[in-house]
Amino acid sequence: MSTWLLPESLADVLPAEARRIEELRRVLLDLYRTYGYELVAPPLVEYLDSLLSSGSSDLALRTCKLVDQLSGRSLGVRADMTPQVSRIDAHLLNREGVTRLCYCGSVLHARPAGLLSDRELLQIGVELFGHAGHEADIEIIELALESMGRAGLAEARVDLNHPGVARAILDADPALAQVGETVFELLSVKDRPALEGLQQRWPEVQSTTVDALVALVSLYGGADVVDRARRELPALPAIAAALDSLETLMRALPGHAFSVDLADLGGAYGYHSAAVFSIYAQGWHEAVVRGGRYDGMGREFGRARPATGFSLDLRKLSSGLPPAPLASAIRAPWSSDPALLQMLRALRDSGEIVIQMLPGQSQRLDEFHVDREVALEEGKWLVREIH
CATH class of the missing domain: 3.40.50 (Rossmann fold)
Known part of the structure; x- marks a missing residue:
């Protein structure tokens, strides 16, 4: 094998593209500073139990693992910087009240997230700790949209969801208590036949649960999806509260294009705790930005704090923009x-x-x-x- 060949799904970034990525990094970090976000720089490698404190199995599969030659303990190359920033807030800064932090650094995935995805990302993002109200979520979504505007993206669309809807359905059926993440994955890919066949795999599952999960697959579209969900889903208090939260966010951000997809959950079952969002734009085959609320992640580091934020890959963002002028x-x-x-x-x-x-x-x-x-x-x- 030639020594200049790179591993699969890894690539060099050549001069013109590297310059634009660096300019995007500077523009966005300067933007975040104007909102009061302080820059932190966690290490590329940490002890594995610290990196995987969020409990997400998807994150565990994407994390490259090795053994520390000094301590003999298992290390991980970070696949996501959010747990690291949560550790800094909870354990090192240990502040009272609201803390705003931003970051930018390389992350490495053991396997690509999709067919067209790279394994090395240049992740930039912001995290807001210490406020559980909708005001923090609104600020985060506004800042994510302004980030897209500064990068030159036109007509960005915000897709909202709340994992509390699906979680409430699963929690109401004890037969699915141990397989929630599997069901979330079926919802994320909208595998209707597999959802309809849940009772064949687990006969104890209630038929009303199956009906509700199948209904989730079709609950996507404009803002009217929230009203449809109130009519078609079980009248559970947790579902009503989650739908109220989504309506509050859309009302607080008039003038933006919103869609709702109550089955687009990704790895939310083990990671996010409330409203989540993705931002899509013309020219990108998948979401450019992903974010949402993940209260309690700092519990493993000594303090469970309300938290919300977003991140994006600068390399992916740059790849969809028009060629940079010389x-x-x-x-x-x-x-x-x-x-x-x-x-x-x-x-x-x-x-x-x-x-x-x-x-x-x-x-x-x-x-x-x-x-x-x-x-x-x-x-x-x-x-x-x-x-």
Whole structure:
């Protein structure tokens, strides 16, 4: 095998794309700072029990594992930064009241999340700890939408769900108490035949439970889905509270395009605790942003705190944007003339890109458009247009 081949679902990022990803990172982190979010940088590798404290089996399957040569304990390469940020809030900062944190770093998946997914992501996100009210969820969704606007995405659509709806149905039927995550996976892929056949696998399952789960598969569409759910689902207090929560979020964010999909649960059974959302946009085959409420994750670190947030992959975000324009640059000859060197320093200090040509060498540039050059005219160094 050639030494330059990369493992499956891993890829290099070349100059023009790498520059745009870095510019997106700077724009978004600066945006989050204006909202009062403080930047943290957790380590790439941690003890496995800390990384997997959320209890999500999906996260466990995506986490690469190794043995620490110093301690002999099991380590994990992070597949998601949210548990790490939760640990920082609960154990290291240990603040009272609201804490806003943001982050950006690489994460590695042991297996790709989908057919077109990469295993290495550059994850950026924000987490808000310490407030259980809808106000925190509203701020998070607003900030996620503004992030899309800053990145240049037009007509982003927010898809809402609440795992409490499906969880209430499962909790009302003791026969499904131990297989909730399996049922959640069937709901996420809208496997109606498998849901209709639940009683064949587990005869103790109530027929009303099967009917309610099958109804969930068709409960997707516009905001009117909430009203349909009230009519078609069991009249359980937990379901009513979850649907009320979704209505509150949509009313608080007028002017945005919302959809509701009560079966799109992903790994929410072991991770999120209340309203969750995804943001979709033209040009991406899957959600660009995912987020939601995950109260209590910090319990493993000593403090169970209300928490909500979102994250996205900058590499995926960049891949769907139009090609980045080339940056204007100036070409300069190689010379040790003090006057030239002083001029080049002044140009760079003013923000210009100046590329000196090495003797006898040509070069190809992917990021820059050389539209000017430095030339010596009548004993003076001048910048002139290239025609």
